[in-house]
Amino acid sequence: MSQRVSSRHEGDLGGRFLPFGNVEQVGITITIPREAAALPSTQHAAWMLINLLARLDGIVHKVAVRCPSGIGLSGRVIPLASRDLDLRSALVVGGNAIGIVPVVEELELGRTIVVGPARPMSGGADLFAAGGGWCGGVSLTGAGMERLDYESPLPFGPYIAACIAAAEVFKAARMQPGTYAAPPSAFYSCWSHSAAELPARLGPSNIELTLDASLVGVGAVGSGVLHSLWACPALRGAMVLIDNDPKGLDMTNLNRYSIFGRTSVGSPKATSAAGALSDSSIRFSAHDREIESFRLSTPRVVSAVDRNTARAAIQNQYPARILSGSTSDLRAEVLRCGPPGVGACLRCFNQPEKIPPDQELRSRLKTAGEAELATLAESAGISLAEAKDWLATGSCGLAGARLLPLLRRVEGEPEFAVGFVSVLAGVMLAAALLKDCLPHNEPLSEARQRATFQFFSPLARSNRAASFLRDPACPMCAPDSIACAAWARRFAAIPVVGP
Ligand SMILES: [Zn+2]
Structure with missing residues (x-):
């Protein structure tokens, strides 16, 4: 298999994209207005957008950062740069630590994306990208963006804005001529799991709770989960990280593993992640071993694995709550398993792969x-x-x-995978984990277990949460089985830890 960074986003998705060799590479300028630069929501959106664009090898040739100097970081914003740096330096240092697309200061090139609250710009903007709290998105004019919760320190909405903005850059460069049309505006909320032309201000501005959870799979989606949880300022508790990729991080992972840069290549993923995020207020403990031989002991388990055999191995331990994230082409998906015997389990519709002898x-x-x-x-x-x-x-x-x-x-490697899809799945999954710890009725819930977001049409009606019932043929969650009854008891007894 190719070791090029771009190898996983080179595919043409059945002819929808231009052949990779025909792509005209673009330069992107990220502009951060002075009035907005100190807001955590602006800083999270700016970093994640640079983080994603700087991984688009073969599509983006350079990223320029236009940002006032002397603005301090608002907290944990950039895992790949020292927190002593000011925002402008940290964005450039962090972007270059990825080691793929060069990130430079104070240049004007190609398209300009303005990050943060939209207002009339002297130099003009090709796109506004902003998020706050649980909602984020993009707009060509900035209309309606004042509704966002810009004061919130949560990273979810800002990261959603970054993912949608990066996707528009990717689609504009890669879709067949005449088939790409930029949406005038598009927003998504991971509180309500709904897409709309205008932002929705829903959900608490901050979230304070003590986690007790495990993450299985520190890959592309798992990196997005960890990046999101790390950046939340008021989370405490512990998270167990389990990953057993025998070759460790490789070059082809760098197009979408949002917490890692080039210096981590060759290192085991769980240990490297715990090291990269060691300044977190959550205690991460790493286990570089396979889930088949690991005993899960936390009430909540987050699955970010990409093999069905690993999914079955998690389900086989019947943890009280399983939350799962996955990607397919340009689609991100999250699932809250259960209720046992009613909603899908992690094994449902996921036939374990036959590993050749x-x-x-x-x-x-x-x-x-x-x-x-x-x-x-x-x-x-x-x-x-x-x-x-x-x-x-x-x-x-x-x-x-x-x-x-x-x-x-x-x-077992999937064919096509790109950073903005993996990060969005990770953001949706981290949000689902925190919401599951709180008493509320928003999805993902027992009635609406699954949410999907398809980047080809960010405003599609299908970009929402809906019911997802069990696979009648699934051997692991048959309603009358002893295993399912045991799972149901755990499912009902799971603690609510939030306020
Ligand atoms: Zn099942």
């Missing part, structure tokens, strides 16, 4: 070229000669033990 994996690799074998061998930390020897003999030993997990992993 080791012998078959070895046979397939024999037909691969020398370059592919060399790349795999390097990832596995063995020599090309050792890899060839194992292919020829199949003998037990280090080479096989290191190569086989990689080969099994490659089999």
